[in-house]
Amino acid sequence: MPMSNNFASEIRNFIACNFLYGREQIFGDSDSFLNEGIIDSTGVLQLVSFLEETYGITVEDEELHPDNLDSIKNVTAYLARKLSSEEEGNVAELQTTMQGGNA
């Protein structure tokens, strides 16, 4: 299973446990959390805490907008971008350290 499918199911599970309280609300991967009344802005804070704690990322202030966080699809894509850019950052940092060590 591709990693983004894992993200999608983990995020869906988090939303169901924390905001649907057992309701059988069916929502698609592209449905807006805000428009569907699933999450309000306090809920977004809870989602951000979940993402930071579960995936070890830091959600920056300028990233706090619906394009990144307002649907399963948006969160999954944001998370994939975020993790790959952090990975690239780590590789670059490692290379710099190694070059520094060789000098």
Next chain:
Amino acid sequence: MSASSSVSAGSVSARAISADLLRIDAARETEKITSRLREIVFNQLKRKGAVVGVSGGIDSTVVAFLCARALGKERVLILLMPEADSSPDSLRLGRAVADALGTRPVLEDISPILKGARCYERRDAAIREVVPEYSAGYKSKIVLPNMVEADRYAIFSVVVESPDGKQKKVRLSLNAYLGIVAATNFKQRTRKMIEYYYADLMQYAVAGTPNRLEYDQGFFVKNGDGAADFKPIAHVYKSQVYQLAEYLGVPQEIRNRPSTTDTYSLEQSQEEFYFSLPLEKMDLCLYGKNNGIAAAEIALAADLDEKEIERAYKMIDSKRAVARYLRAAPALIEEVHGL
């Protein structure tokens, strides 16, 4: 006559470019409110007068003036309830209101009650979750980003100021945000408790002071300033409250004072705490939305672009959704008959 009843949605376009959209006949509106107030307080609620908590802001002052005009100044109790974080101006202006009405206010410093409830201690502990150095001598407030200039969430940050005057702003975690709000809500609830003490003592009714923008958008604390026996300006837009104030002879300094929450130790405007836009523009957006006016027309009147008005309309909807809980009466399992 209120603007909302005098201007139909269909006839609005010719007037839409003018902020006069919210112009009212203040004399007639005053007559309507005071006549209803007498009916509500004396006949409907069967109370002998009204208790008004006065903060020195425009809304509570206008309510105090309306009550005095409707019921007689001797039947209005002006309560001044400062606490440790209140601006000294609030008390001074509250006294000015009582002076202007020719009544003697009652002063109740609520700081000891708040200390007993550990309001300040709990709030400071919540702030320390995101600003560990926050301690005695620091000041703080919480602020929202501007949600009209771009698509953003209403996520609060705390602004802290150290004793040497350095400020910093940190986004709040969920726990810190909830902790700060829950603790500071003691302030509005304590004031309401005192208001009902005097209401019980004197067989008076308690006035609520929200204007239409606040009432509609949930800018109040449930069972705090949201609790009251009557709310005489809940149908009046903020800009119209200023028109009533002028007509009623409210002191100029109060009419010129910027709207603040007077809840946090750093000065906090209502727009940075809740509304994102200057109140007169927010008023136009709410009026436009309520009357089905296209965003493009309100954009001209408010000197904003159409996209910003569309965001403001969306923000109004999302705040209304949250406000439903704040206004809701207690839910019952089934209807109770015979009451």
